[in-house]
Amino acid sequence: MRKLTLMASVAALAASAYGQSTQAVQSSNSLRGLMCVFFRPIQFYMAPQQKTAAPPPAASNANLEQVLSLLDRVNAGFKSVQTNFEWDQYQKVVDEHDKQSGVMYFKRSGSNVDVAADIKFPAAKKMLLKGGDLQIYVPRTGQVSHYDPGKNRQDFESFLALGFGGRGHELTKSFDIKYVGTEIIGGEPTYKLELTPKAQKVKGMVGLVTLWINQKTGMSVQQRIDQGEGDYRLARYTNIDINHPQKMPEDAFKLKSK
Secondary structure, eight states, rough: OOOOOOOOHHHHGGGGTTTTTTHHHHTTTSHHHHHHHOOOOOOOOOOOOOOOOOOOHHHHHHHHHHHHHHHHHHHHOOOOOEEEEEEEEEEETEEEEEEEEEEEEEEETTTEEEEEEEESSSOOEEEEETEEEEEEETTTTTTEEEOOOOOGGHHHHHTTSBBSOOOGGGGGEEEEEEEEEEEEEETTTEEEEEESSSHHHHHTOOOOEEEEEEEEEEEEEEEEEEEEETTEHHHHHEEEEESSSGGSSTTTOOOOOO
């Protein structure tokens, strides 16, 4: 049976991809083409961060094992997550930030996790990632765009393993992981991890991924993806509601079109 992966906020970033033509994405079979869809400009205001409490070198491996085991335990009972999100991407060459915010939904579906994102600001859009098929819906036009990872599905899915509801030890198959320490995010203690992609073709686009994992819930409350040349993406999640699928809107995983 296919393993349940940690679904990332990176998947949700596809909701901000509308504006790049479907034809342009479909014409590219490269991983870079897919990543262009997922790393569109997005932003939110980030408060100054607390300094990370770095562990002694001898304790680092033990602490990392502790965090990965926490994620494994959360995976065993995972059903769903509903959370508010704020996204941020900084583009150094133009020294600009753009922003989007809204509500995200994650729901276990067999051995996979379905993901939906309702973007409320600055313009309404909806993303649905289900069964490996990514769809973007724009209410203003009624248009639904489809994206398929194709032969790059394995690399694509490694970036979906960064956020909610999956096994921690699966991350080690795609990333070299370093335990950095602890940090207070949103008033809650978190574990801070740094992930370096193992695949060379991925390293060319994403040099480092930083995760902040809530110490109690095992959920990712903040993420940063460094994309090189000074560009980076930040994501923050608040009001995280875990394992209450009955509270989700009935149409959370449905798209409407004209």
